[in-house]
Amino acid sequence: MSKGTLFDKVWDLHTVGTLPSGQTQLFIGLHLIHEVTSPQAFAMLQERGLKVMFPDRTIATVDHIVPTTNQARPFVDALAEEMMQALEKNCQDNHIRFFNIGSGNQGIVHVMAPEQGLTQPGMTIACGDSHTSTHGAFGAIAFGIGTSQVRDVLASQTLALSKLKVRKIEVNGTLPTGVYAKDVILHIIRQLGVTGGVGYAYEYAGTTFEQMSMEERMTICNMSIEGGARCGYVNPDLVTFDYLKGRPFAPQGSDWDEAVAWWTSLRSNTDAEYDDVVVFDATEIPPTVTWGITPGQGIAIDQTVPTPEELPEKERAIAAEAYQYMDLHPGQPIVGTKIDVCFIGSCTNGRLSDLQEAAKVAKGRHVAEGIKAFVVPGSEQVKQQAESEGLDRIFTAAGFEWREPGCSMCLAMNPDKLVGRQISASSSNRNFKGRQGSSSGRTLLMSPAMVAAAAVTGQVTDVRSLL
Ligand SMILES: CC(C)[C@H](C(=O)O)[C@@H](O)C(=O)O
Ligand code: SF4
Structure with a gap:
């Protein structure tokens, strides 16, 4: 232990x-x-x-x-x-x-x-x-x-x-342009599998997470569960304290200094012992998109849908199910896949910085013909902040709908649903069969910037070509 x-x-x-x-x-x-x-x-x-x-x-x-x-x-x-x-x-x-x-x-x-x-x-x-x-x-x-x-x-x-084991997931280096926190976590889940984290808490460590904002760290920890880990965490540091300071329920006055000292003492010791350690290099992480029916079925944006032979034996059955459900074929490039609906939002990627990154791509462009694209801020505060920066106007000028906050089409327990076999580019976290409100609807998970790229081109697109 x-x-x-x-x-x-x-x-x-x-x-x-x-x-x-x-x-x-x-x-x-x-x-x-x-x-x-x-x-x-x-x-x-x-x-x-x-x-x-x-x-x-x-x-x-x-x-x-x-x-x-x-x-x-x-x-x-x-x-x-x-x-x-x-x-x-x-x-x-x-x-x-x-x-x-x-x-x-x-x-x-x-x-x-x-x-x-x-x-x-x-x-x-x-x-x-x-x-x-x-x-x-x-x-x-x-x-x-x-x-x-x-x-x-x-x-x-x-x-x-029951107490969990702890796996340290270390990622070091600076993320390349067009690669976001979402790509990092999709990459980790792709490598370790959707059940790889069962029985573990994931500790995300290394310079890549240290350089991330709190919003990016939340995107990472959010999807720990998609990798099978019940919880995931980042050690608190100055970025954490800066984010918290002055928020309504954060400690105030002299309580604040005491809290910071205590929080700092809780960080993992430099000589802490882990049940497992895995290391990734941030510079090797590509923009990642899922092609299948589990968040672990991801590929780099410039790759092709894997053939059974390219996959380990134990992943072939679910891959076969995914080819059929998604109507995607082994060996087919993911880039160019036609999209019907683009959804930007969710607890993974519905925060201000997510909307900012998507707006950079949407700005001065227009949603492609026949595509329904909509932005759902993660909270009333996110909505209000985004509006004060004019992000709503960028989106609506580009042909996106600007909505009220909620989970929306992440899970489609509200009226926002895919229809029939529609396929979505989605900044959410789950691509399970029927997840987005239609029992035959299909979901491709990706970063909010890449969803915006799909919206303006009508197809899965490498966001780096639009930056
Ligand atoms: C409705 C709720 C219980 C569910 C969850 O536990 O995650 C939902 O939020 C989801 O994302 O599927
Ligand atoms: S439905 Fe989606 S946005 Fe809502 S809590 Fe679950 S994962 Fe998050």
């Missing part, structure tokens, strides 16, 4: 005790909830006559079902309205703070909490949502949980968990 890592330190500091099962009872500092996975948890709590133990440690927002065009209440979709009302009631009844639509602070839970300064180094964070790994960008131990565990956290502020 690893020793001296941030993961070990934070785990040990939050350990309440060892349960008869051998699992750790872990204290959860911050609990985030949204409308999809919380209603049943509240119902289970009520059935048992239990109350929320620490209401101040749970924070709610609404994101998955939110319509991105007409947000008038009641929502047109009756089920969405019902989920919304359940969340509003549960928050009210249990005195839980709720960042609702129109508050100026609503957003995808993994975008909203960091921008509020709720997400801090050294915390344990849980949310009934697999992409909770995002918060690890701050040096927190953050993971997704199921609905019965949401109940457990509401009732006890603790969880029964």
Whole structure:
């Protein structure tokens, strides 16, 4: 087992005790909830006559079902309205703070909490949502949980968990032009596989992550779960502290200095021991795009869809399924693949810097004939900041639609859905069959800049040719 890592330190500091099962009872500092996975948890709590133990440690927002065009209440979709009302009631009844639509602070839970300064180094964070790994960008131990565990956290502020091993993923060097955080994480998952991280926490270390902004680090940690790792983190540093300083829930005054000293002490020791270490060279990472039905089925933008012979034996069955579903053929170049829909948004790539990079590509160009392209900011704050910089005008002048914040077509639990066999270029994180609202819809994952490149050309395009 690893020793001296941030993961070990934070785990040990939050350990309440060892349960008869051998699992750790872990204290959860911050609990985030949204409308999809919380209603049943509240119902289970009520059935048992239990109350929320620490209401101040749970924070709610609404994101998955939110319509991105007409947000008038009641929502047109009756089920969405019902989920919304359940969340509003549960928050009210249990005195839980709720960042609702129109508050100026609503957003995808993994975008909203960091921008509020709720997400801090050294915390344990849980949310009934697999992409909770995002918060690890701050040096927190953050993971997704199921609905019965949401109940457990509401009732006890603790969880029964088995300790993870720690794999250090070191990436060194400066990323080439046109290569973004999204490409780095797609590349890592391509190399280590979608189940490679099972049983591990991923520690992202090395100069490439050190040079990244907090938003880029969030993109990386967000997709840890797509590589099988329940959580992923970056050691907190000056970039982390600069981001947090002055945010509403960040420590203030003399508490701030104390917090920074404490956060710094939690960094993995230079002589920390890891269960595994892998090293990549940033200068060798290409713009990466998925061609298949798992986030691990990625290739460099200038490569061809792999033939079975090019793949390890164990990847051939899923590849065969992917050729058929995607209607892409082994040996075919991915560049030039015709696109129907372009989606820029999600908790992976719906932050301000993502929109800025996409806008650089869109500026002065126009969405190709017949393409539906739309931008969904990750939060109300992102939307407002983007508008104050005029990004909305760049996008709309280029023929993109500019929408209200939410998860939108990442998962299509709202009205934004692919239709039939439509194929999307998407800045989101999952390309599973039927993910974007049509049971036969197809998804190609890529960076927001590359989605913008696809939008203006109508086909998968190497963004480097447009920069
Ligand atoms: C709805 C929610 C439970 C789900 C998750 O856990 O990740 C969603 O956010 C997703 O991205 O698929
Ligand atoms: S944006 Fe997508 S991945 Fe993120 S929480 Fe929403 S549905 Fe899940």
